[in-house]
Amino acid sequence: MIGQQEAYELIETPAAGLDDLLAAAGEARDRGRGRCITFSMKVFVPLTTLCRDYCGYCTFRRDPGEPGGRTMTPAEVVALVQAGGRLGAREALFSLGDKPEARFPSHREFLRRHGHRTTLGYLREMCALTLRESPLLPHANPGVMAERDLAALREVNVSMGLMLETISERLLRRGQAHWNAPDKVPARRLRTVELAGKLGIPFTTGILVGIGETARERVDALVAIRDLHERYGHIQEVIIQNFRVKPRIPMRLAPEPSPEDMLRAIAVARLLLPSEVSLQAPPNLSPGVYPRLLAAGLNDWGGVSPLTLDHINPEAPWPLIPELRRATEAAGFTLRERLAIYPGFVTRAEFLHASLRPRVAALVDGTGLVKESHEHWRHW
Numbered sequence: 001m002i003g004q005q006e007a008y009e010l011i012e013t014p015a016a017g018l019d020d021l022l023a024a025a026g027e028a029r030d031r032g033r034g035r036c037i038t039f040s041m042k043v044f045v046p047l048t049t050l051c052r053d054y055c056g057y058c059t060f061r062r063d064p065g066e067p068g069g070r071t072m073t074p075a076e077v078v079a080l081v082q083a084g085g086r087l088g089a090r091e092a093l094f095s096l097g098d099k100p101e102a103r104f105p106s107h108r109e110f111l112r113r114h115g116h117r118t119t120l121g122y123l124r125e126m127c128a129l130t131l132r133e134s135p136l137l138p139h140a141n142p143g144v145m146a147e148r149d150l151a152a153l154r155e156v157n158v159s160m161g162l163m164l165e166t167i168s169e170r171l172l173r174r175g176q177a178h179w180n181a182p183d184k185v186p187a188r189r190l191r192t193v194e195l196a197g198k199l200g201i202p203f204t205t206g207i208l209v210g211i212g213e214t215a216r217e218r219v220d221a222l223v224a225i226r227d228l229h230e231r232y233g234h235i236q237e238v239i240i241q242n243f244r245v246k247p248r249i250p251m252r253l254a255p256e257p258s259p260e261d262m263l264r265a266i267a268v269a270r271l272l273l274p275s276e277v278s279l280q281a282p283p284n285l286s287p288g289v290y291p292r293l294l295a296a297g298l299n300d301w302g303g304v305s306p307l308t309l310d311h312i313n314p315e316a317p318w319p320l321i322p323e324l325r326r327a328t329e330a331a332g333f334t335l336r337e338r339l340a341i342y343p344g345f346v347t348r349a350e351f352l353h354a355s356l357r358p359r360v361a362a363l364v365d366g367t368g369l370v371k372e373s374h375e376h377w378r379h380w
């Protein structure tokens with residue numbers, strides 16, 4: 001692993017040195033993890049699009065009354081996860097806005113009607129419902145959490161996540177990406193990641209590239225994640241995600257990060273992080289650059305989903321998987337399916353609630369990946 005100073009120098013590499021950087025990161029990936037690239041068959045469950053924050057780049061959040069501004073009912077959650085289950089999905093990725101009850105009376109009323117005071121309480125019930133009514137394993141990503149929330153959710157999630165996004169407090173200032181986003185205070189997010197470590201929750205985090213942070217601040221964020229992993233050993237993957245411009249967001253005039261910026265961030269992350277921490281960049285955010293992402297040291301494509309709330313179609317194929325498989329194998333790697341909990345954690349009792357262990361054990365082989373005989377996509 002490299003140190004912080006070396007990482008600063010590498011992330012500021014001029015274009016001429018980029019190939020050397022990528023080669024070093026690719027070698028580090030091969031040495032530490034071999035030539036196996038993983039992905040998860042997931043269904044995205046947007047439990048609520050309401051959120052008390054207003055991040056400048058967000059395409060997800062809505063206010064009550066806006067088209068799409070709503071919270072899923074239990075029946076909708078069950079329909080979605082069961083449709084995903086029929087297609088062979090194994091992960092229910094619960095994504096939601098942060099603490100909408102703190103801002104919206106109508107959401108408090110929704111929660112009250114369903115027997116809850118907090119969105120996180122409702123989320124816990126929906127994760128338990130998913131486990132009862134479908135074959136999917138929940139992975140919740142609900143924003144900043146207190147210790148008691150994490151402890152309650154741990155019982156019904158095989159892993160959880162919170163993107164650190166950035167460590168830069170500058171971005172909280174007026175006109176910056178995190179102005180009017182109280183849950184984006186870096187110290188609060190780091191605290192959640194730390195508490196997850198204390199409670200033994202396999203955890204996914206990562207950075208968002210191109211929201212106003214400097215290249216050095218990307219390194220600082222990765223170092224903060226590494227430090228927490230060194231204390232608790234719980235970071236299962238780090239996602240390097242790129243900011244994308246969309247027409248209706250406040251940052252619609254901001255420049256996107258260049259492909260080179262992304263490749264540098266991925267490569268430096270691979271060199272900074274211990275090899276047991278998986279490195280992911282979502283392929284749907286960088287279409288057509290699979291070989292470059294692989295060259296930069298990536299080893300996981302993240303979750304691939306065929307379903308959305310508006311499009312529950314059990315006959316739909318998984319269009320991205322054959323494409324991912326072709327690109328992965330063409331670059332000399334094998335593609336394997338993983339669960340929402342990474343192989344390094346599946347057999348460690350301290351990282352998985354006892355009630356979830358039999359379900360996980362039934363799905364994985366000796367390497368901790370999904371049994372090849374269960375990888376339905378191989379026949380497509």
Ligand code: SF4
Binds near residue numbers: 051054183
């Ligand atoms: S916290 Fe920010 S990024 Fe997340 S849903 Fe709310 S506004 Fe969007």
